Structure formats: C-alpha cells, structure tokens
Amino acid sequence: MRLTEKDVRYVAALANITFADEEIGVMLHDLDGILGQMDALAGIDTEGVEPMSQVLFDAAENATLRADVERMPLENEVALANAPISGNGYFKVPRVIER
Template structure:
C-alpha cells in the first residue's frame, strides 16, 4: 500500500527542517512505507478504554526549589557557537512578520 507520497516526504522534511536530496526523498519514501506497514499491526489491538502510557511506571517526579545557581560564564555559552555578535547568537534574519520569503 503506497500511502506516503513524495510530496508528504518533502513536507515532513520541511517540518523537521531537514534538507533532503532527491535520492534521499526516494529512499525515505520507500523506508517509511515499509516501516509504516509494520506499524499497521497496532490497528488490530483493541485499546478501547486503555489509558495511554505517558510516563513509565507512573513515575512520581520531584520539583526543584526556587533557588538560583550561578549562570554559565558568557565564554562558556559561546565556546561552541558557530557565530557570535555582541554576546548574542548571530543567525540569518528572522523574517519580519508579514513579509513573505
């Protein structure tokens, strides 16, 4: 059953922010289709009234108290950053709202 179109793969790529070559699109389409076929098995399980498990073992989590710890030094913050300007992360312009690219 072919249910993943090339267009869908490209749109998933955009949503995931992944540049994909044509051959990658082709491979991904094939692989996702075959993986999704295996996923179909789940449809046969009767899950009526079954709670979705969002946290394993009903984990009881803890909270932290509102205490301040020392911040990372600015040099540590930027140690690995690809581009830095005036102690800010420098990125290509975020399009001003309203303008189309």
C-alpha cells in the first residue's frame, strides 16, 4: 500500500470533499490501485524534455488574442439566477464572521 487512511483524509480535506467513514476505505483501495499504474512513469527517461502543458501549434504569438473591446458581462439577476441562495444582489453563504 502506498497510501494510508490518514493520507486519504488529508487529500479529502485539500479537495473540500466530505466522505463517510465507509467511503474512505473504498477510496483508499481505488486510489492505491490507480497510483500503482501511475508509478510506471518513474522509470521513463525524460532528461532534457520540456513539459507539455498544452497542445501547441506554429502560429504568431498574438494569434489567440482577441481585440481589446468592452463586452457586456452577465446582468446581476442573470448571474444570480442559478444561485442556491441569493439576496440583495449577492450570493449568500453561511455566516463566516460572528458578530
């Protein structure tokens, strides 16, 4: 095993996901199996290889820039229309600062 339950709980906290206790064990088993596959990467010689973070083509450096012109953003009520809770033109969340 590469991982422990403690590792899974740590990563879950980083990912902002609540897991039930019984889910932790399943996640541990699955992640460990998949990471076992991923360990194959360690043995590959990548000396001097530039990391590829994006598919790139030959083009002018400004080829993907658009004209710098004003555009209307979504209107306030449109932007709020899908909010679970909103009010006074804002998204509402549980109180963070106690008075």
